[in-house]
Amino acid sequence: MSTGPVIRIHADDNVVIARQQLVGGLALPAEGITVAGLVPPGHKLATQPIRQGQPVRRYGQIIGSATRDIAAGEHVHTHNLAFSAFERAHEPGAAATPTAYEAAPASFMGIVRADGRVATRNYIGVLTSVNCSATAARAIADHFRRDIRPEALADYPNVDGVVALTHGMGCATASDGEELQVLRRTLGGYARHPNFAAVLVVGLGCETNQIQGLIAQEGLQEGAKLAAFSIQDTGGTAKTVARGIELVKAMLPEANRVTRQPVPARHLVVGLQCGGSDGYSGISANPALGAAVDRLVRHGGTAILSETPEIYGGEHLLTRRAVSAEVAAKLLQRIAWWEAYTARNQMQMDNNPSAGNKAGGLTTILEKSLGAIAKSGTTNLVDVVEYAQAVTAQGFVYMDTPGYDPVSATGQVAGGANLICFTTGRGSAYGCAPSPSLKLSTNNALYTRQADDIDINCGDIVEGAETVDQAGERIFRMMLAAASGEKTKSELHGYGQNEFVPWQLGAVM
Incomplete structure (x- = not known):
């Protein structure tokens, strides 16, 4: 790439990109134009006259149409360029080519789970079925924060932390609709993620996103690596937080028994x-x-x-x-x-x-x-x-x-x-x-x-x-x-x- 004041991306473009702030009167011999007015860094300027309604091209592709006549050297932006619909030729597979795989693949130091999946981090997660259990979930995770209570994970150096992933959903939606299905699919993906050694799922109890419905849709299995419970069944917030802390403590020894390997x-x-x-x-x-x-x-x-x-x-x-x-x-x-x-x-x-x-x-x-x-x-x-x-x-x-x-x-x-x-x-x-x-x-x-x-x-x-x-x-x-x-x-x-x-x-x- 040249080191001049502008960057030309494609030979067919009728704009170039300012590498630095350009001032009016600056000559650009390589483009055969003179800058007309200020052009901020990263912005476009025309390399030729562009008539109103004509396409503006960058990357060799149309990025919109001129909303008025644009002179060569003029700043091209929202004041004279706008989105315009145009037909795009779809040629499925026209640019598909065989991939040349490396004979000696690179490696990294990963954590291999019992089922063969590979993790890049080693967390315990606290997920919520609904916004109503977010505070309790955060309190459980906060108990293990190294910046607040370094002693909580002192004996577990191989655990990256305990994190609460909360959200504002889980109720006031159709019980059989797409929104609930997508939320459950998202939570299920996190519950199964190899970067989690174990997961708690905390609910309120009366929400639309019932924990058992989540478990059923996503084919999850409660056990040593997945515990699920609700505030209402546990007996309130304080008891829920205490129960969650004890469950995490029980999960930590096994979570810590990991090593990285190529x-x-x-x-x-x-x-x-x-x-x-x-x-x-x-x-x-x-x-x-x-x-x-x-x-x-x-x-x-x-x-x-x-x-x-x-x-x-x-x-x-x-x-x-x-x-x-x-x-x-x-x-x-x-x-x-x-x-x-x-x-x-x-x-x-x-x-x-x-x-x-x-x-x-x-x-x-x-x-x-x-x-x-x-x-x-x-x-x-x-x-x-x-x-x-x-x-x-x-x-x-x-x-x-x-x-x-x-x-x-x-x-x-x-x-x-x-x-x-x-x-x-x-x-x-x-x-x-x-x-x-x-x-x-x-x-x-x-x-x-x-x-x-x-x-x-x-x-x-x-x-x-x-x-x-x-x-x-x-x-x-x-x-x-x-x-x-x-x-x-x-x-x-x-x-x-x-x-x-x-x-x-x-x-x-």
């Missing part, structure tokens, strides 16, 4: 997220993460791309990579579901980007989606699953989720992700439990400003000091290190419990 990278399942994106996301951190994902897949691992509203307009690029027409059709069915979902809620699929995304240079959902898809790399799309469904295929998988990061990542972890990789250009603060989360910055200014939140800086790509492929190798090695137990920045800050946010689909009655 395991192949095929046991790594990485959820891909981007939040607080900017104009550099699709240039630096997202394609660098995509390069790491290509390595992960070649080493036998799995990556999960999600956030359906934030691939909208670029789904044709994913269906081209589908291994079959059936897989491509599953993705298009989810897009159609979202179009109907937003319509009945009097919303539109192009109500994105957010205010922060726009301040960082993103103008339309089409532009944001094209950059977001770069996280997935270039390998084949092998499966499409619904929210919180178990991911069983190995390779690049798509999970249908909302674009809201905590909700999306919650679905990915429920589906089996044992690591999250999260790119940000504006400085999103996020962590995840029980799976560690790596944060990747898109630009050097963010990393300098917020280094205590960022694990990997990809800003040198923007500056021309590192290639996307070099950064991808760094990220892949960091994935293996985090999976082996190296603490991420968000873990050191204590993020993770409040970021458990299941998808609330239906009406609250």
Whole structure:
């Protein structure tokens, strides 16, 4: 990548990206234009005149249409560019190619459970069936907090902690509806997650989401590693907290009897997220993460791309990579579901980007989606699953989720992700439990400003000091290190419990 004042992504683009703030009168000889007025870092400027109604192209793809005539060298943003619908050619499987697997797969130091599944962390979890039991669940987990009561886990160094994952749902919904089924699927995915050595499920007693209904739907089994009880049956909050503490104490010795050992990278399942994106996301951190994902897949691992509203307009690029027409059709069915979902809620699929995304240079959902898809790399799309469904295929998988990061990542972890990789250009603060989360910055200014939140800086790509492929190798090695137990920045800050946010689909009655 050149080190001039602007970045050209594709030869067919009629905009380039400002690497730094540009001032009027600055000549750009490589583009044959002169800057007209101020253009902020990460924002676009036209490389040729664009007439009103004509398409604007970035990444070689349409990102919207000009809402008025745009002169060469002029800032291109919300004042003169808007979302526009256009036909997208779907060619299922046209870009699918055989994956060249590594002859000597990489490994990481994982925790092998009795059933053969591999964990990257070793927690005891306290889940809730309903919001009404959240306070009791948190009190149980707080008893074992190392920052408050270090003696509580002093004898259990191999246990990463006791975490309460609470939510605001579980009642005031249809007892046989989709919302309850999805909530139970999410809780079931967490209860089975290999990063939990054992789990408590705490309820109130009279909620719609009855614990026995959860256990039945998800095929869970109560025993030494899964205990379930309710406040009403136990005799109130104090007795519930005391009972929960005693149950956790009984689980700790067995949970502590683990050791890490080398395991192949095929046991790594990485959820891909981007939040607080900017104009550099699709240039630096997202394609660098995509390069790491290509390595992960070649080493036998799995990556999960999600956030359906934030691939909208670029789904044709994913269906081209589908291994079959059936897989491509599953993705298009989810897009159609979202179009109907937003319509009945009097919303539109192009109500994105957010205010922060726009301040960082993103103008339309089409532009944001094209950059977001770069996280997935270039390998084949092998499966499409619904929210919180178990991911069983190995390779690049798509999970249908909302674009809201905590909700999306919650679905990915429920589906089996044992690591999250999260790119940000504006400085999103996020962590995840029980799976560690790596944060990747898109630009050097963010990393300098917020280094205590960022694990990997990809800003040198923007500056021309590192290639996307070099950064991808760094990220892949960091994935293996985090999976082996190296603490991420968000873990050191204590993020993770409040970021458990299941998808609330239906009406609250």
